[in-house]
Amino acid sequence: MKTKAIKLLYGKDGMVLRVPDETVVLVGKDAPAIADPTAAVAGAMGNPIGSPPLAELVGKNRPRTVAITISDITRPVPNKVFLPPMLNVLNAAGVVDSQIVIIIGTGMHRSSTPEERDILVGREIQSRIEVIDHTADDAGTLVKVSDNPPVSVNRRFAEADFRIVTGYIESHFMAGFSGGRKGVCPALVDLATIERFHGYEALADSRADTGVLEGNPCHEIALKVARTVSVDFLFNVAITRDRRIAGIYCGELNAAHLAGCKDVSEWTSSDIDDAFDLVITNGGGYALDTTFYQAVKGMCGAMPALGPDSTLLIASACSEGLGSKPFGELILSYGGDWRRFLADIAAAETVRLDQWEFQMRTRVLKRIGLEKLWFVSDGIDSATQKRIGITPILGDGDATARAQCAIDEFIAANPAARIAVIPDGPYTMLRRNS
Numbered sequence: 019m020k021t022k023a024i025k026l027l028y029g030k031d032g033m034v035l036r037v038p039d040e041t042v043v044l045v046g047k048d049a050p051a052i053a054d055p056t057a058a059v060a061g062a063m064g065n066p067i068g069s070p071p072l073a074e075l076v077g078k079n080r081p082r083t084v085a086i087t088i089s090d091i092t093r094p095v096p097n098k099v100f101l102p103p104m105l106n107v108l109n110a111a112g113v114v115d116s117q118i119v120i121i122i123g124t125g126m127h128r129s130s131t132p133e134e135r136d137i138l139v140g141r142e143i144q145s146r147i148e149v150i151d152h153t154a155d156d157a158g159t160l161v162k163v164s165d166n167p168p169v170s171v172n173r174r175f176a177e178a179d180f181r182i183v184t185g186y187i188e189s190h191f192m193a194g195f196s197g198g199r200k201g202v203c204p205a206l207v208d209l210a211t212i213e214r215f216h217g218y219e220a221l222a223d224s225r226a227d228t229g230v231l232e233g234n235p236c237h238e239i240a241l242k243v244a245r246t247v248s249v250d251f252l253f254n255v256a257i258t259r260d261r262r263i264a265g266i267y268c269g270e271l272n273a274a275h276l277a278g279c280k281d282v283s284e285w286t287s288s289d290i291d292d293a294f295d296l297v298i299t300n301g302g303g304y305a306l307d308t309t310f311y312q313a314v315k316g317m318c319g320a321m322p323a324l325g326p327d328s329t330l331l332i333a334s335a336c337s338e339g340l341g342s343k344p345f346g347e348l349i350l351s352y353g354g355d356w357r358r359f360l361a362d363i364a365a366a367e368t369v370r371l372d373q374w375e376f377q378m379r380t381r382v383l384k385r386i387g388l389e390k391l392w393f394v395s396d397g398i399d400s401a402t403q404k405r406i407g408i409t410p411i412l413g414d415g416d417a418t419a420r421a422q423c424a425i426d427e428f429i430a431a432n433p434a435a436r437i438a439v440i441p442d443g444p445y446t447m448l449r450r451n452s
Contacts, residue, residue, distance in 0.1 A: 019039075020038070042436070056103060059104070067268065068274065069251065083118075083180070087206060089122075092305055093185065098143075118148070121175055125204040126155075154208055167214065172207075183271070189444075189445075193237050197254040197279075198275025218366075252275060294437060295437065297438050299317075301334030307335045309336055317332055321382060329390040334393070335395060335397050337397045345371070376407075391409055
């Protein structure tokens with residue numbers, strides 16, 4: 019049997035697997051990288067979508083304080099490319115470095131480490147500009163912006179005279195697309211708002227899905243919160259597979275975001291006609307796949323390729339284990355009993371922290387069952403893997419060797435199987451042709 023090597027995103031170095039030559043490789047078209055990103059950044063800020071240029075806005079408003087929010091380490095945003103030109107515009111408009119704060123939009127994720135801040139913004143910017151983490155569970159750092167429903171937002175952002183939201187646009191398994199309004203909600207809001215954004219009813223809606231904005235409750239909740247706070251300027255990018263800038267979308271919050279979503283949908287989509295017998299995917303590589311919590315995105319991203327008889331193999335490094343302590347406790351307490359979990363959260367009056375990621379995984383479990391959700395990782399011990407509601411691929415060798423063994427055994431038992439690989443995992447948006 020002729021085979022070919024496919025490299026999947028996995029940790030920092032990737033995972034190379036051999037599959038039959040006729041295996042379908044599901045990837046997007048991918049856009050070429052912008053040749054001169056620094057010039058393109060300056061040009062985009064001078065010619066934004068649905069908004070006056072950034073320099074004009076700042077010059078007119080003459081802000082005493084400016085807040086810029088960036089994504090945390092789980093998102094591969096090229097901050098070091100666009101932040102220097104952005105700071106140049108602010109400085110030229112009369113805003114000095116001491117008037118600026120950069121807020122890392124952690125949402126409910128942990129705070130950033132010093133090493134991660136070096137990756138996010140670099141030491142030169144840290145020597146000039148105050149850089150802080152959002153802390154969703156610290157009431158002293160928040161300010162209420164709405165009573166019905168109650169919403170609190172990072173105080174430094176809400177009380178700044180001028181507010182800039184940055185980030186990048188990719189397909190998102192709950193909110194349709196990342197970027198735009200998500201730079202405020204859930205990135206900068208309180209835990210209660212995050213829980214409402216991810217609540218049972220919102221995620222039980224079929225429109226809370228990849229590539230869907232119209233009628234998507236997650237999108238609508240986040241956009242309402244962002245508009246309540248008010249965003250003065252959005253700066254989003256789209257990136258290539260090797261994480262260089264492919265497109266820049268800046269200006270008015272919603273108009274710029276929608277323009278980016280349109281391009282990202284075109285660039286990252288892969289069309290399929292039918293389900294496959296075996297689908298091989300991943301958790302997105304470093305830094306997204308450092309936890310099992312985030313690996314769920316890769317599982318859900320593969321759903322258009324799955325039928326009731328399909329098997330899904332997902333590889334995720336999980337170098338930091340399961341994720342947050344509440345998430346770990348939640349999935350360990352239910353194990354494979356996902357039906358009881360759904361019944362419990364549907365009946366509960368409050369939202370448990372991180373229940374939403376488990377709820378999204380139940381979509382996959384409903385489709386193919388626990389036995390056909392195969393998981394391979396070197397970051398979680400085998401005893402724990404047996405308790406988290408997946409079928410672990412265990413045995414001798416590292417994750418690559420065990421994944422290869424599982425694939426070979428599947429092919430030997432099913433020589434006529436239709437197989438698909440999604441090398442970029444959650445960064446590819448699958449579209450099922452009707």
